[in-house]
Amino acid sequence: MKTDSPLKYAEYAVTLSEVPTEICLTFSISNCRFRCAGCHSPYLQRDVGRPLLDDLDALTGRYRGLISCVCLMGEGRNWLDLQEALRRIKAMRLKTCLYSG
Numbered sequence: 001m002k003t004d005s006p007l008k009y010a011e012y013a014v015t016l017s018e019v020p021t022e023i024c025l026t027f028s029i030s031n032c033r034f035r036c037a038g039c040h041s042p043y044l045q046r047d048v049g050r051p052l053l054d055d056l057d058a059l060t061g062r063y064r065g066l067i068s069c070v071c072l073m074g075e076g077r078n079w080l081d082l083q084e085a086l087r088r089i090k091a092m093r094l095k096t097c098l099y100s101g
Contacts, residue, residue, distance in 0.1 A: 005031060007081035008049035014063060015071065019097045022069040025060060027052060029074035034101035044074060052085055060092055069095035 009027040018024050031047040032039075039045070060070060070089045075082050075098060082098075089096050 005047050005078060006051040006053065007031075007076045007078040007085065008047065009052045009055075010044060010049040012059060014067065018071045018073075018099075019069050019095070022095060022097075023067050024069040024071040024097065025063050025067045026071040026073060029072050029076045031076045031078075032074050032101065033077050036101060051081075053081055053088075056085055056088055060089070060094065064092075067094065069097055071097040071099070073099045075100045 008030045010030045012025060012027045015024045015026040018026050028041065028044055028049075029052070030044045030049045032045045035045065060067070072082075072085070086096055086098070
């Protein structure tokens with residue numbers, strides 16, 4: 001699935017609880033296509049935030065040596081950008097985690 005909108009994140013944080021035994025750079029991906037009842041982050045259903053691919057290298061570089069994994073909370077609606085993000089993360093020799101609806 002490809003949309004005109006790039007894959008975007010609304011926020012990021014370094015987290016300790018998303019993936020057991022890993023320190024993650026965790027991105028909250030927006031433009032969620034699911035409309036789950038009781039969604040804990042309904043603002044992520046909107047197409048908001050910054051393009052992930054524009055910032056991914058700089059942000060992972062900022063935390064290099066401190067993180068062992070990059071976690072994407074959601075997959076958005078742009079599968080080509082998602083695949084590219086995962087490819088880049090793998091090339092950095094970081095683990096990946098994708099939480100998807």
